[in-house]
Amino acid sequence: MAQDYSIGLDIGSFSIKAVVLSHKTKPASLVSFGSIAAPQPGISSENPFDLEGEAKAIKTLLTSIKAPDLPVVLALPESKIFTRVINDLPFLSDEELSSSIHYSAEEFVPLPADQVNLYWQVINRSKPQNNTSVFVVASPKNTVNKYLQVLDYVKLKPQALETELIAATRALVGNNPYAPTTLIVQLGSHSTDFAVVSKGLILLTRSIGTGGMALTRAISQYLNFEPVQAEEYKKVYGLLEDQLGGKIYEVLKPLIDMILSEAQRVIQAFQSKNVQNPIKRIVLSGGGAKLPGLVIYFANTLGLEIQEADPWYFIGKDKALASKLVDSAQYTIAVGLALREE
Ligand SMILES: Nc1ncnc2c1ncn2[C@@H]1O[C@H](COP(=O)(O)OP(=O)(O)OP(=O)(O)O)[C@@H](O)[C@H]1O
Ligand SMILES: [Mg+2]
Incomplete structure (x- = not known):
């Protein structure tokens, strides 16, 4: 690594995440990290005013985590590539x-x-x-240009631009040739993305437009809750069937089943071409991976080993920072971006 520090910036539609790593140590070590709510409509807008608002939020986040004044590594969403x-x-x-x-x-x-x-x-x-x-x-060049324009509003420079699933793969599997063949399920707000990874290489990807926002919206619509309240209920009760008379479970189940069937389709598509290389585990990542009951629901349906992502696994961290690592699965992409080698 040519420079001592790197900054991974994940411009999500629900929240913006940033991770600063030091490369003075081996493995790289965590310097600071944080997230901020993404302005709406933010990055999905084509309006310069909204994009400038998005840029200011990025700047606020980087200032709050005392990120060094260096170019950032960012990712394009799978749904746009x-x-x-x-x-x-x-x-x-x-x-x-x-x-x-x-x-x-x-x-x-x-x-x-x-x-x-x-x-x-x-x-x-x-x-x-x-x-x-x-x-x-x-x-698409116009998508790339939009992201570069956003950085430019606050005088940030791009160090590199890659895809969310390449970053997630780097954070969760690395280039460990002995890691079991893995399906990464990245549960964001607007989308859920899938990658089959074998020996550190992506062999299949897919993206669907069902994510955490669809879950919140369903609770809000069917149970007549305000969005903020629906979001809270989702996070507390999730897929726990024995809570609130199973009401939240019933609303979320059809949407989670859509995500699960897509995971099954990806597994089948991969397996049919790679008979000798079966998928051994599934890693659930992104903010949505924290949905209560999700890991068990996946395990019961798919019968594979299911893990919640730990993006800090390959990263050195001192005790003070380690104790602050909560809601980690949302940082997968930012960590993967910061781990990029060049
Ligand atoms: N504890 C939790 N339980 C369930 N869902 C959660 C929890 N914490 C966060 N989420 C959901 O995760 C989503 C945000 O995840 P993430 O930060 O990965 O998305 P994003 O990167 O902003 O979105 P996208 O990648 O789709 O643009 C939101 O829908 C949020 O409601
Ligand atoms: Mg995301």
């Missing part, structure tokens, strides 16, 4: 691979080629097997 694993390619040189990816991208990116940035990671390239597999990310 296009990703694909391409694994039916022969053995190719770098140059051949690049042109092949540009050609394949036309199939899965519904935008003209000059409107996206392409990035890829080689998963496997073998001459004897005459095979190349790559994970390809296409980011």
Whole structure:
């Protein structure tokens, strides 16, 4: 790492999270972290006034956690990008691979080629097997520009821009070649994102538009609660069937079942192509991972090992900070971004 400190900035639709790491130690150690409610409509707006408001909130957060004056690493949401694993390619040189990816991208990116940035990671390239597999990310240039514009309002510079699931993978699995093949379920406010990760590499991703906000909205609608009260009930009772006569459970269950069925579809899609590499565990991450009863509900339905994300696992931390690490699962992406090596 060229610099002593890094800043991971996760611009979520519910809250903005930031993590500062020191790279003077090995492993990197936690310097400070924090979150702030995201202004609404904030980053989802196209209005400069809203985007400037979002920028000010970011600045307030970074000031409050005493982040050093350095470029930040940020992520684009999965719902705004296009990703694909391409694994039916022969053995190719770098140059051949690049042109092949540009050609394949036309199939899965519904935008003209000059409107996206392409990035890829080689998963496997073998001459004897005459095979190349790559994970390809296409980011719309106007989305990238919007995020850069937001930073610019408060004179922040980007160090790097990547995707939320690449960051989550780095924080939760790292490049440990012995980690069991894992399904990461990132439960945000607007979306839930899925990534199958094997030996530190992403082999499959998916994003659906059902997240924590849909749960809160359902409680508010069906039980006639104000949104703030609905949010509170969700956090306290969640999927606990024996609470409040099962009322909250009944409202949330159909939505959680949608997320679960998507997880099952992802598992099946992966398993059908990777028979010899079964998914061994599921890690629930993001603010929504804290929903009471969620881990057990997943375990009972899927029969796999289910864990709640611990994004601080690979990070050094002193005792004083360690005692403050609550609601950790929401920091996964910010930690992963700060862990980026270059
Ligand atoms: N204890 C809890 N129980 C249930 N849900 C929770 C809890 N804490 C936070 N949440 C929910 O998690 C969501 C926020 O998670 P997160 O911070 O990961 O989202 P975000 O990054 O802001 O959103 P997105 O990634 O979708 O833009 C909210 O819907 C919030 O209600
Ligand atoms: Mg998020």
